[in-house]
Amino acid sequence: MDTPQVTAPLCAPSPVPGDTTPSSGVIHINFRHAAGFTVIGNHLAQHRGLSLAAIGLATHIQSLPAGARIGIKRLAERFPESETRIAAALRELEAHGYLHRSRVRLADGRIITRTVSYNQPGTAAPIAPTPRPRHSKPAAPLPAPPHAAATPLPTPTKAPQPPAPQRPPTPAPESAPPSAYVSVPPPTAPRTPPAPLPQPYAPTEELRRTAAALLADLRRHAPGLTLSEGDVAALTPGVATWLERDAHPDTIRHTLTTDLPTPLKHPAKLLRHRITTLLPPPLPGIADLTPPRRKVVVIPLQNCDTCDRAFRAAAPGHCRDCRTDLHTAA
Known part of the structure; x- marks a missing residue:
């Protein structure tokens, strides 16, 4: 009975006062880190x-x-x-x-x-002091020996010396502290103002009513093109210009609802851009489509005042045979 059994399991360590082991969930076994650790909140x-x-x-x-x-x-x-x-x-x-x-x-x-x-959001980063050029400080005088204090030496008079030239500050290397960096905003191009919305040449109540109804009906064909009353009133003159130029409502609807971006964030701005940039020219008239005809100039007939022979000329006079100026020149 007194022989120890080496194969028997060791007794469990006594629990620490105040430490309760949970019946379920995670159980932490923590050891204190001496090096190579990071504190995370x-x-x-x-x-x-x-x-x-x-x-x-x-x-x-x-x-x-x-x-x-x-x-x-x-x-x-x-x-x-x-x-x-x-x-x-x-x-x-x-x-x-x-x-x-x-x-x-x-x-x-x-x-x-x-x-x-930032390991703690909302805290401001400490501002590093701006590096300044270092100047050499004059060396402190050495303490005089004890016996020298009893016999003071006369102070020699010296001529005023010009100030020593200061050394120029050493340029900062590439690995300068963050305070030496200059924040540069990303390059941005100047924005060009948008083109004005087209206006109808002869606005009528019928054109305005048809254009407003077409804009309000776009959400049936594209739910993303749901416009407010203010947007419909602002875009109505542009659609009225399309209708004034004999554009079919189906053509206008197809132009405004095809190939929409995803997601569509600003439907009113997209419609304004398409109405302005894709505006068709006015339809030409019948006279503009007819090819031009060659104009034929007909010289009238005249009777010679001398021989009564017929000849073509713009004004009455003599024929070629009866003209005395031609014979004189010959």
Whole structure:
């Protein structure tokens, strides 16, 4: 009975006072990290609005050292997710304040994307002091020996010295602190004003009523083209111009409802653009479609005043044989 049994299982450790083991769910076994760890807040780990990929990507970014590259292609090489999924996760983090990306210009003129990661959204980043050129300070005088204090030496008179030239500040290297970067907005082209909406030459009540009914009926053929009363009133003159130029209502409806973008965010702006840019010219008249005829000039007949012979001329006179000026010139 006193021989110990080496094959018997060890006794379970006594529970820690105040520690209760749950009957179901996850059980944590935690050990304190001494090195190589990152502190992540529960506001990120248990975020209700972020996807699991975005939470994992934010955790990975916060664990990287400063200066690490976290471009979309670099992350796609590191993880099995596609570039599209990683780009969507980065946009989620930007929308919730965990990430901020901006374009900055370096000292050599190159433009790069600067990424700032926040472990606590809503907190302002500390502003780094602007580096200033360092000037050499004069060396502090050495303490005099004890016996020298009893016999003071006369102070020699020196001529005033010109101020020493200051060294020019050393240009900042390429790896300057973030405060040395200049934020550059993305290039934008000046917007051209939209073309004015066409107006009918002779507006009538019938044209206005037909154009308004055609615009209000567009939502039956394309639900995305549901217009308000104000939009219908604003676009009515343009459709009336189409009707004035003998455009069939079916032609107008087909032009305005074909090949709509998805999703359609601004239906009134799209209709205004199509009504203005696709406006057909007026139909030509019958006289414009008739080919021009060659004009025939008929010279009338005249009787010679001398021999009474008939000849063609624009005015009465003498025939060729009776003209004395021709004989004189010959």
